[in-house]
Amino acid sequence: MDKKSILGLVIIGVILIGYSYLTKPSDKEIEAINTRDSIAKVERLKKDQQEALRIEKLKEEYSEAKKDSTISKATYGAFSKTVDQKEEIITLENDLVKINLNTLGGRISSVELKKFQTHDSLPLILWKEKNSKFGLTFYSENKAMNTQDLVFASMDKQVSVDATSSQKVVSLRLYAGENKYIEYKYTLAPDSYMVDFNVSIVGMQDVISRNSNFVTFNWKADIPGQEKGRKFENQYTALYYKFFEDDVENLSAGGDVEKELNTKVKWIAFKQQFFSSVLIAETPFKGIKLKSSTMDETSPILKDFSAEISLPYQGNNMENYPMKFYFGPNKYTTLKKYGKDIELQSLVNLGWKIFSWVNKWFVIPIFGFLEKYISNYGIIILILTIIIKLLLAPLTYKSYMSTAKMKVLKPQIDEINERIPKDKAMERQQATMALYKKAGVNPMGGCLPMVVQFPFLIALFRFFPASIELRQKSFLWATDLSSYDSIAHLPWHIPFYGDHVSLFCLLMAATNLVYTRMNSQMQTSSQMPGMQSMMYLMPLMFLFWFNNYAAGLSYYYFIATLFTVVQTWAIRKYLVDDKKVLAMLNAAKKKPVKKSKFQQRIEDAAKQKGYKGLKK
Known part of the structure; x- marks a missing residue:
């Protein structure tokens, strides 16, 4: 992370703290709020008393009616x-x-x-x-x-x-x-x-x-x-x-x-x-x-x-x-x-219909099966996470390989950008796409695996807060996995954050920060430098979004992200070598470019049309 990004984060933190301090109500405002709440409470109590009096009056009427x-x-x-x-x-x-x-x-x-x-x-x-x-x-x-x-x-x-x-x-x-x-x-x-x-x-x-x-x-x-x-x-x-x-x-x-x-x-x-x-x-x-x-x-x-x-x-x-x-x-x-x-x-509530199938046919059956043999729901969530990440491991590997290919091609893309001036954007794009095609690289190859994983992300976001199985179930410092975990209570209420500190939420944000750092090292384009700062802001936003959410959800995201970090590190260290990837791409360049069936049909149609024109 560069100095500008760090400075930006510090400024944002100062703004948030300053905002919470400046917007803190005065003693008079607090007294007014308490007075208003007291009035509402009295009115509610008065309503209950009136209902009780109505019932008593009915009983008296019954008694009088007997006479x-x-x-x-x-x-x-x-x-x-x-x-x-x-x-x-x-x-x-x-x-x-x-x-x-x-x-x-x-x-x-x-x-x-x-x-x-x-x-x-x-x-x-x-x-x-x-x-x-x-x-x-x-x-x-x-x-x-x-x-x-x-x-x-x-x-x-x-x-x-x-x-x-x-x-x-x-x-x-x-x-x-x-x-x-x-x-x-x-x-x-x-x-x-x-x-x-x-x-x-x-x-x-x-x-x-x-x-x-x-x-x-x-x-x-x-x-x-x-x-x-x-x-x-x-x-x-x-x-x-x-x-x-x-x-x-x-x-x-x-x-x-x-x-x-x-x-x-x-x-x-x-x-x-x-x-x-x-x-x-x-x-x-x-x-x-x-x-x-x-x-x-x-x-x-x-x-x-x-x-x-x-x-x-x-x-x-x-x-x-x-x-x-x-x-x-x-x-x-x-x-x-x-x-x-x-x-x-x-x-x-299992989420939108396009995602709820994940919970109905996958998450709930696995969760129910594990419940029969394991009483600790923190362990059940851990095993469920491992099962999901192992099933999605091939997609994680494919996504990383696509990113690695783009990374080793970056010097050649930079050479194209230097050779072709900025005002010829279309020519630049065509030359870049020709390089990708010749090397056999799909620039969107890393997106499809992420799209496949997205339904699991959204489905589990809905599953944990709605799962009664987690209600009043403790794990580590969390006393209730269906509600927020709190390791400290703050003396004031921070807007959008709350008045407590959730440790699982902190751990989730920290692992996301590590994962963001790993991804930034694989960055292949410098055309949008502001995007990196935005990527580092996301973990900070998670602190505000998830601090009041179910501890089970924050715990799952923490474990899932940690597992992804370990997977990425293992793939980078033992399975994927940049030199071997570059050698593989250079070898692919020497092979004739295989045309798609659609492209072949277009060319055949063009040739057929040209042949008929010559006959005439």
Whole structure:
């Protein structure tokens, strides 16, 4: 690296440090920010308190309604007798999930994944009762009714078990009279994250307004933070949906977004970085309003998701809406088990389709195989890296050979540039290409191997942050390979960098710097001297890009680049000698230039045309 490049890097470093110092907020600004955040926190707390007061008020109304049947009838109409029902919590669980059902609303009030914990070792709750809404809304006797405000009767005093399948079943009914009710039926199979959810409306044609052609199912949940890196987790937390027999899409993960869907939808997912709550329709939904809101950074809640789904109502004696809920991890192999037609595995972001095949058919199978025999995920990543680099080794060798050929030809190219003036650029180019052709060198020969390796680079960039297998798995100093590793916390926040130092990120940048140095020694052209400075800037940029990324990703790039450095050094020292390469090219010059089939056809056509002209 020359003095100008070093000076440039130093100036950039000074600018970054100076920028971070100059843009550091003053004490007054910090106080204002804290005040603003406190206000937002108070408003959020106030909202939660208002919801809690609303629920308490409903309970008081139920109590008062028991004493005054007139008020009860006016308020709840055909459902007035439900106020006599006692609110209960019923637990439906297997070895994987624990689901609490509240007879107030007949709703799923909370879901716990029993095999997982939050980053601070607390039970992993997908959503809690006070942070969720769940129920049907419709009109009855010119009044808007919401099942969430009414008490269902438990048809089983305890969870029943289907003797033929060992499935656990809970049936809850909201009565509006004899043989008139809304039923929620929940069925949980052993060792499954899937819950069958069936809604039945029976004998309600005289209760639900006759001009109603739909009832609305409302589902809303505040999504809490579960992982160490809030900013990174926020990027992967979004509201997803799958069109019927079509692609999976999602609302933007940033800001507040609303969207109406009038085409058929197979499922709706409240997706977190590593876990999801998915509502799946047996008969595709149609007529949906989705909303996603991002919470303040001081809130324990990341996003607020809601879905309003119109369910067709025809006024029949029996209306049935079979659905399913998936509450579980975003693990590709687990999601895939629930059927190709559902395509829940699309919740795992494996990158663009042109690259995702690398993860689906190569990385995930190898990763899964190694998991069976190795418990240390740092070692698994190391072995995976070695396998990939060995498979790509022939391409690495070919790329290096192409670069070596260009290097030994550089003196001859310089001679052409000296012999032909700059103003004859076309003549220069033709002479250079003639030299390449005579020596049998393809100037683009080093690019094709890099293009082949590119899908692996991009695919793994997506695989590691989305891989739940790495979640809370430690290796060396990294306590969680799915989040950033930190060896030091900074006293201030550096823009685009953060407030911590990731050692794996530093090692990755250092090995990239070494590799850049090795490549610069093979440089064959001096026409763009500024490009070398740009190449040295890339490792510095990696420090900013990857400092907050998953430690597993930085570790993989570090190992992969280190392996490439060793490969390049070994090829240069033991396999490729510049003198032998030059001798090989000089020998190739003496051989007649072999024409391509296309070029031969052009010449034959030209000769044939000339022959016909002479005949005339």
